[in-house]
Amino acid sequence: MLAYATRRILATVPLLLIGTFIIYWLTAISGDPLLKFATCTLCDRSAYDRIIELYQLDRPIPVRYLNWVLGAIQGDFGPAISQGMAEASAVVFDRTLNTARLAVPAFLIVVVLAVTIGVYSAVNQYSRTDYAVTSLSFLGISLPTFVFALALQAGAIWLLNTTGWRPFYVTGMRTLASDGLLDMLRSHALPVLTLVIVITAGESRFQRAAMLEVINSDYIRTARAKGLPRRTVILKHGLRNALIPMVTIWALDFAALLGGSLVTETIFGWPGLGPLFVGAVSVQDLNLVMAVVMLTSVLVIVFNLLADLAYGWLDPRIRYE
Amino acid sequence: MRANAARGFGRQAWDRFRRHRLAMASIVVLILLAVAFIVGPMLSPYAFSDQDFTALNQGPSLAHPFGTDPIGRDLMVRTFVGGRYSLRIALLITVITTLVGTVIGAAAGYFGGAVSAALDQFINLFLIVPSIVILIVLASRYGSAPNAIAVVIALLIWPSLARVVRGSFLQYKEQEFVLAAKAAGASTARIMFRHILPNTFGPIIVNATLLIGTAIILESTLSFLGLGVRPPVPTLGNLIAEAKGALQTKPSAALIPGAFIVGVTLCANFIGDGLRDALDPTSGKD
Numbered sequence: 082m083l084a085y086a087t088r089r090i091l092a093t094v095p096l097l098l099i100g101t102f103i104i105y106w107l108t109a110i111s112g113d114p115l116l117k118f119a120t121c122t123l124c125d126r127s128a129y130d131r132i133i134e135l136y137q138l139d140r141p142i143p144v145r146y147l148n149w150v151l152g153a154i155q156g157d158f159g160p161a162i163s164q165g166m167a168e169a170s171a172v173v174f175d176r177t178l179n180t181a182r183l184a185v186p187a188f189l190i191v192v193v194l195a196v197t198i199g200v201y202s203a204v205n206q207y208s209r210t211d212y213a214v215t216s217l218s219f220l221g222i223s224l225p226t227f228v229f230a231l232a233l234q235a236g237a238i239w240l241l242n243t244t245g246w247r248p249f250y251v252t253g254m255r256t257l258a259s260d261g262l263l264d265m266l267r268s269h270a271l272p273v274l275t276l277v278i279v280i281t282a283g284e285s286r287f288q289r290a291a292m293l294e295v296i297n298s299d300y301i302r303t304a305r306a307k308g309l310p311r312r313t314v315i316l317k318h319g320l321r322n323a324l325i326p327m328v329t330i331w332a333l334d335f336a337a338l339l340g341g342s343l344v345t346e347t348i349f350g351w352p353g354l355g356p357l358f359v360g361a362v363s364v365q366d367l368n369l370v371m372a373v374v375m376l377t378s379v380l381v382i383v384f385n386l387l388a389d390l391a392y393g394w395l396d397p398r399i400r401y402e
Numbered sequence: 403m404r405a406n407a408a409r410g411f412g413r414q415a416w417d418r419f420r421r422h423r424l425a426m427a428s429i430v431v432l433i434l435l436a437v438a439f440i441v442g443p444m445l446s447p448y449a450f451s452d453q454d455f456t457a458l459n460q461g462p463s464l465a466h467p468f469g470t471d472p473i474g475r476d477l478m479v480r481t482f483v484g485g486r487y488s489l490r491i492a493l494l495i496t497v498i499t500t501l502v503g504t505v506i507g508a509a510a511g512y513f514g515g516a517v518s519a520a521l522d523q524f525i526n527l528f529l530i531v532p533s534i535v536i537l538i539v540l541a542s543r544y545g546s547a548p549n550a551i552a553v554v555i556a557l558l559i560w561p562s563l564a565r566v567v568r569g570s571f572l573q574y575k576e577q578e579f580v581l582a583a584k585a586a587g588a589s590t591a592r593i594m595f596r597h598i599l600p601n602t603f604g605p606i607i608v609n610a611t612l613l614i615g616t617a618i619i620l621e622s623t624l625s626f627l628g629l630g631v632r633p634p635v636p637t638l639g640n641l642i643a644e645a646k647g648a649l650q651t652k653p654s655a656a657l658i659p660g661a662f663i664v665g666v667t668l669c670a671n672f673i674g675d676g677l678r679d680a681l682d683p684t685s686g687k688d
Contacts, residue, residue, distance in 0.1 A: 093530060096523065100531030107539045219675075223667035225619045227626045228660035231646060235653035242650075343538075344623060348646075359627065362539055378530050385529070 082393070086386060093382050098150070104374050105146045105367065112365050114138070135162055136365070149371060158375070159368035163361060169372040173354070176341075177376065179254060180353035182269065183345070184338035187276035192331060194281045199288025200323070203296065204315055214285070221282020230275045230348040237271065252350035272349040276342055280334055287330055292323040325395050332388035333381070340377035418680040425676025428669035435666060439489060442482035450483040450636060451475065461652055468658050471644065481659050484636035488618055489666065491552045491637070495617035498556035500610045503563030504599075510564065511571025512594050521568065525561045537620075541629040548637075551630045555620050563609050570602035604681035611674035615667040622663050638663050 114136045115129070132138070137145045152159055161169040198218075202211040234251045241247045250268040295301065296319050304314045341354030354373055361369035393399045420426060443450060452475060459472045468477035510518040528536075540554045574580065575598065583597045618638075624630030625639030633640055638659045645655035 093526075096527050096530050100527050104531060104536065104539060107536070111539060111542060219671055220664070220668065223615060223619075223671050224664055225623055225660075225667075227623055227642065228657075228663060231642065231649065231656050231660065235649050235657060238650050239653070344627070347627065359538060359629075362542055374531065381530055 082390065086390065089386050089389070090382065097378060097382075100378065101150075101371060101374060102146055105149065105371060106142055108362055108365055108367055108370050109142050109145070111362070114365055136367075145367075149367070153371070153375065158372045161361070161366055161369040161372075163364045163366040163369060169368040172357070172369060173372045173376055176352065176354045176357045177339070179351065180341050180346070180355070181339060182254070183272050183276060183342065183351065183353065184335070186269065187273045187280070188331075188335050188338055190273070190277045191280045191284060191334070194277065195284035195288050196320075196324070196327075198281070198285040200292050200315070200320060202285075203289045203292035203323075206293065215289075218282045218286050221278060222286075224279065224282075226275060226279050226342075226344040227348060229278060230271075230345055233271050233275060234348070254351055272342075272345050272351055275345050275349075276338065280338075284327075284330060284334065288323070288327060291326045292319065295319050295323040325392065328391050328395065329385070329388045332384040336377075336380040336384040339380050341373070415680045419676050422676035422679060424672045428672035428676075431665065432669040432673070435485065435662070435669070436489060439482050439485040443479050443486070446476065446479040446482075448476040448479050450480050451634060459648070459652065462654055469652060469655055471655065472648070477641075477655055477658070480636045480641060481638070481662060484638045484641045484659060485662050485666075487548055487631065487635060488621060488638045488663070491548050491621050491631070492614050492617035492666075494549065494552040495556045495559070495621070496610050496613045498553065499560045499563055499613055499617075500606065502556070503560040504567050504606060506560070507564035507567025508571055508594055508599065508602075511568035512575055512590075512598070518568065521561065521564055525565065528558070528561060537624065538629060541624050546630075546632045548631050548635060551621060551624065552617075555617060555624075559613070559616065559620075563606070563613070566605050566609055567602055570605055571598055574598045574601050608674055608678045608681060611670055611677055615670035615674070618663060618667050618670070 114132055115138070121128075137148070140148075149159065156170075158169040158173075160166040161172050164172050198214055202208075202214040205211050237247075237249045237251050248267065249270045251271065254268055296315070301314060301319055304318045305311070309318075341358060343355030343359065345351070346353040346355040347359075354376070358370065358373045360366075361373065448454070453473055454466075454470060454476070458470065460466060460470045462469045466476050466478065468481055470476055471480070506517070506521060510521045537554065537558055540557075541551060544550050544554055571594075580593060580597060583593050588597070621630055622637065622639030622642070625632075625637045626643045628640075628643060631637045631640060633644070641659040642656045645652070645659070649656055
């Protein structure tokens with residue numbers, strides 16, 4: 082298994098090099114850091130030279146990229162120019178903690194909700210609840226994140242304006258006044274709810290399909306025929322197998338969540354990875370851009386691999402050559 | 403069942419589709435929305451850039467059913483024109499994605515080998531380097547014009563369709579009718595596009611329909627973030643971006659375009675779902 086995991090990780094290295102180079106190159110050509118100085122009459126030559134030095138503008142892009150790769154291999158992601166020259170990896174680490182404050186609770190709620198909804202509507206296929214749930218999940222996948230987030234904000238503001246009651250904060254991660262548990266709940270509730278609704282809509286449909294496939298299979302009929310109670314058959318024989326294909330989806334969803342939810346974080350003024358990344362792209366802060374890209378890529382690679390390894394453990398028929 | 407035998411596949415598919423009430427209703431709603439987007443601005447007394455200085459930043463009223471923006475432009479006509487741009491961009495994305503995805507998917511499925519391996523690597527690349535990352539970088543440089551953003555988005559989402567087409571081609575290329583066509587001396591291109599391709603229309607049409615919804619959501623999200631189509635050209639996404647600052651005083655300005663996005667996407671998804679049931683003779687109701 083260790084050999085398999087090593088091989089899998091090594092196989093991603095060329096792709097990672099190509100992908101990071103494309104992003105490096107596109108970001109580098111997306112603007113000119115010197116443009117701001119073109120109209121600056123107070124700046125002297127030394128400021129100009131400093132910018133050239135900071136952005137390594139005197140070197141061709143492939144050389145800059147190679148330098149970055151050599152640093153990154155040694156764990157040195159360079160200084161983040163747009164963050165007062167702080168270490169890019171340290172900036173990303175701080176923001177990842179903030180992102181995780183939304184990602185972890187959202188992910189846990191999504192898994193519980195999606196499994197419950199998916200299994201219930203599969204077991205009661207074509208019932209009224211199933212139709213209602215299916216329609217709702219259609220609505221969920223047709224609802225862009227930013228529209229739903231804005232609607233939640235508008236609702237919270239309306240509540241405040243009409244009743245003077247303010248159960249939730251519509252922006253920011255914490256208030257200056259206090260950082261207690263209640264305060265945390267009030268600021269986390271709406272962004273977490275946004276993520277939960279949007280992701281649950283898709284995931285519950287996968288879960289429903291997976292469960293349907295299982296309960297229509299022969300061994301479930303056998304289990305029922307030999308007289309096992311319906312509950313045992315569904316939960317022990319059915320659900321366990323219907324969860325296996327979900328492992329990959331959970332892994333990818335969790336990796337995506339931890340990589341930063343750009344829209345949700347932007348709308349709720351959350352100091353996470355998403356807004357950091359867009360800001361870094363817009364000022365061509367390459368070290369910071371690449372640090373975020375590396376984090377999101379590594380998350381996807383690692384969680385994907387973990388999901389595949391979990392397959393072998395959950396389903397002994399699966400072997401790794 | 404006997405009645406079935408007398409009907410062709412197209413007729414059967416149509417009959418199955420017609421029974422899908424939500425899909426039928428969605429077609430009607432989508433047509434109405436498209437007509438409103440195209441005809442609405444012509445009937446309106448205002449142009450989308452006209453300013454009415456006597457009615458700045460108003461909520462919905464008789465003269466301005468959706469209200470006005472802070473510089474007195476009528477939001478109803480802006481929403482319709484924005485809807486027209488958003489729909490046009492989404493259709494363009496769908497057309498490009500379908501053409502590129504079909505040709506590359508067909509080549510990968512029929513020839514296998516290097517083309518297929520390259521497609522796999524391309525899909526893996528987007529799995530490892532999240533496509534939203536590339537989308538942001540590309541859109542922030544090239545994406546400010548409606549056609550440019552369409553090309554940028556299409557370039558990122560075609561692999562999923564290519565994979566579907568490749569799957570269908572793999573399924574058909576070993577069948578007897580292909581062998582017969584080969585024996586009769588048909589050229590490779592003729593076999594691919596005259597013999598195999600028509601069999602794969604079902605999944606292609608279903609995916610193309612579902613793509614409309616994906617495309618509208620992607621475009622409006624990018625425009626909302628300020629990375630897509632920029633004012634003065636209105637799209638549903640940048641209308642919401644303009645209105646989000648006034649969420650406290652005038653939520654309707656953001657929520658109405660939002661409702662239109664949800665409407666179009668929901669219709670496209672329902673139609674796609676109905677087509678999936680109708681075009682796949684082996685599928686049950688699910």
